[in-house]
Amino acid sequence: MDLFGGTINTLQQSLNYASVKNQTISSNIANAETPDYKAKDVVFKDILNKELTSSITAKRTNSRHLPFENDVQSAYQVVTRNDTTYNHNGNNVDIDKEMSELAQNQIYYQSLVERLNGKFNSLQTVIKGGR
Amino acid sequence: MSIFNALNASSSALTAQRLRMDVISSNIANANTTRATVNENGEFEPYRRKMVEVAPSDNSFKSFLNKATNSSSNPATGVKVTGIVEDEEPFKLSYDPTHPDANEAGYVQLPNVDPLKEMVDLMSATRSYEANITALNASKSMLMKALEIGK
Amino acid sequence: MSIPISGLNNNVIGVTAKDKVITPGQAQSNFANALKNAINNVNELQNVSDQKTEALAKGEIDDLHDVMITAQKASITLQATVEIQSKVIDAYKEMMRMQV
Numbered sequence: 001m002d003l004f005g006g007t008i009n010t011l012q013q014s015l016n017y018a019s020v021k022n023q024t025i026s027s028n029i030a031n032a033e034t035p036d037y038k039a040k041d042v043v044f045k046d047i048l049n050k051e052l053t054s055s056i057t058a059k060r061t062n063s064r065h066l067p068f069e070n071d072v073q074s075a076y077q078v079v080t081r082n083d084t085t086y087n088h089n090g091n092n093v094d095i096d097k098e099m100s101e102l103a104q105n106q107i108y109y110q111s112l113v114e115r116l117n118g119k120f121n122s123l124q125t126v127i128k129g130g131r
Numbered sequence: 132m133s134i135f136n137a138l139n140a141s142s143s144a145l146t147a148q149r150l151r152m153d154v155i156s157s158n159i160a161n162a163n164t165t166r167a168t169v170n171e172n173g174e175f176e177p178y179r180r181k182m183v184e185v186a187p188s189d190n191s192f193k194s195f196l197n198k199a200t201n202s203s204s205n206p207a208t209g210v211k212v213t214g215i216v217e218d219e220e221p222f223k224l225s226y227d228p229t230h231p232d233a234n235e236a237g238y239v240q241l242p243n244v245d246p247l248k249e250m251v252d253l254m255s256a257t258r259s260y261e262a263n264i265t266a267l268n269a270s271k272s273m274l275m276k277a278l279e280i281g282k
Numbered sequence: 283m284s285i286p287i288s289g290l291n292n293n294v295i296g297v298t299a300k301d302k303v304i305t306p307g308q309a310q311s312n313f314a315n316a317l318k319n320a321i322n323n324v325n326e327l328q329n330v331s332d333q334k335t336e337a338l339a340k341g342e343i344d345d346l347h348d349v350m351i352t353a354q355k356a357s358i359t360l361q362a363t364v365e366i367q368s369k370v371i372d373a374y375k376e377m378m379r380m381q382v
Contacts, residue, residue, distance in 0.1 A: 003362060004355055015277075015347045022270055023207035026137040027187075029266045030144030030210045032259060034185050040206060078206045095262060106269045113276045113347070120281055120354050127362050134338075134346040277347040281354035 003123060011116045017042060017076045018109040024078055025105060028098045035089035038080050039098075045077050134274065136207040141267040143188055143209030148260040150212050151183045155253045162244040165232045175232060178242040180218040185210050218243055317370075324356075324363045331356035 024040040031037040084092045133139075158180050161167065167178035189208035220243045228237035304312075334349045343349055 023137045026140045026266045027208045030140045280350035
């Protein structure tokens with residue numbers, strides 16, 4: 001019996017994405033004046049998958065060796081924008097863009113939580129039978 | 132790794148900016164100090180401008196290992212001050228034969244502090260501090276909102 | 283013109299009644315399995331929620347919303363199962379009240 005269908009799963013994945021994006025934005029803002037720091041961003045993996053070839057798996061002779069983990073569970077990935085430079089010290093953080101993305105992400109996260117609450121509440125209403 | 136990664140990154144930046152502000156205040160306060168230190172010859176040297184070196188605070192082995200194995204690493208890197216260094220620019224010379232610290236030619240060595248530059252740096256540190264406060268508040272409100280799931 | 287009268291034609295097209303009949307024993311075991319699965323599901327969800335809550339207390343969690351969502355799912359599943367149980371009991375009582 002699967003009470004929690006596609007929408008709740010989508011909301012949960014999106015919350016994961018928004019949380020990681022918030023962390024990358026915080027670290028970009030924190031390092032806005034650090035020399036040679038390149039800004040990070042979070043992208044969805046299906047955009048990347050078109051570019052990437054098939055993944056390589058590690059051949060392990062002992063089960064305690066670390067495998068190459070291709071994190072297929074998550075739909076997003078943190079990437080680093082290496083190709084631009086805005087300042088003379090090698091830093092490429094655009095502070096205005098980061099601030100606006102911070103605001104957008106915050107609103108996005110809160111709206112996702114609101115929707116998730118709505119879904120859970122309607123499930124509870126159904127279960128209680130309207131009492 | 133915890134739920135407070137973003138908060139930790141922002142707070143590390145707050146600490147770094149505050150330290151930078153302290154250094155700038157020290158520079159401005161000592162902009163005219165001609166007798167800051169005594170060098171090897173027993174003569175007085177003026178105050179040398181200090182600068183702050185910052186670097187991302189993500190250089191632990193664990194973070195490199197996580198990145199290499201592509202497992203979920205902590206995407207929030209903070210910033211830390213790696214050192215306070217002295218500016219190697221030459222001292223400013225000003226002609227004032229009546230000054231107690233004038234050399235034989237009548238020139239006084241003044242600290243290599245440019246107050247205008249320090250003011251601009253101070254404004255930059257302030258803005259950076261405020262931006263990090265905003266980021267910290269955003270992270271905090273997201274966490275508080277997450278606590279309301281299901282209420 | 284008279285149409286000869288023939289008996290009823292029992293070869294109806296489609297599924298005959300025989301194919302669709304499940305024995306009461308089968309129905310009971312289907313239902314019992316469904317109930318067992320539901321209770322196992324509830325138990326599992328409660329366990330996962332407990333583990334994540336403990337990890338949160340120890341500071342090992344990455345995402346707070348993950349813990350909250352898991353807890354909420356466990357709670358809703360529990361509520362659903364309890365409701366189903368009470369409905370089943372009501373149905374049983376109703377059945378027992380039937381005059382034979």
